Amino acid sequence: MIGAVASRLLAALALTGVASQSLEFTQQYLQRLGGAADALGEVVERFDEQARAGGLERGEAIDRLTRNPDDFVAGQGRQMGQTIAEAEAIEARYIQLRETAPILRPVVFLQNPDWDIAERAFEDYRPALPVTMDGVVLTLIGFALGWMLGSMGHGAVRLDKKRREKRRLKRLEALKRPVADASDEKRPVAEPIDSRGASHDIL
Secondary structure (H helix, E strand, O other): OHHHHHHHHHHHHHHHHHHHHHHHHHHHHHHHHHHHHHHHHHHHHHHHHHHHHOOOOHHHHHHHHHOOOOHHHHHHHHHHHHHHHHHHHHHHHHHHHHOOOHHHHHHHHHHOOOHHHHHHHHHOOOOOOOOOHHHHHHHHHHHHHHHHHHHHHHHHHHHHHHHHHHHHHHHHHHHHHHHHHHHHHHOOOOOOOOHHHHHHHHO
8 A cells, every 4th residue: 555655656746846847948948949039030131131132032042152153152052041941940939839828838849849959948947836827737737647657557567466476376286286196196096895705705
């Protein structure tokens, strides 16, 4: 009984810690994501201004750069194309996460994360107590899920022990059966007494 409660409690506390901190982490990740989106957006905007000053659209400007016979200039064009693609991807992630309810942001983060930004956010992350209603609800959900998972894990362990004990008992019974059969074979069998022969001998 104590083992069952302890396993459930440990799992509940572990998942409670993860759930309670996930909301604060995604908030800090969102801030970093927004900062990266702004920084890359400024780079793309300056490029667009230069392209418009030359009478070119963004795609035309990149195409002209990448087709330049000078390898350095062509490399700048390819780099700019990658920067634009990265800026668009980060902006899309930022908008998606910002428009999601705070309590669901950890789930959305796991579906489409930017691991580079997440790693930097984790390096500077400092644990914080959940003070918002969303944080409290998420913490309670984590505790309930942890308790349930701990119960399932303990039940699986108990079931496995019962199966192993049953297999052990079957092996012991199989070992005892040949010994019992052998003892029956060695037991002497009493010979039947011929009553008629005995009476003739007497006469």
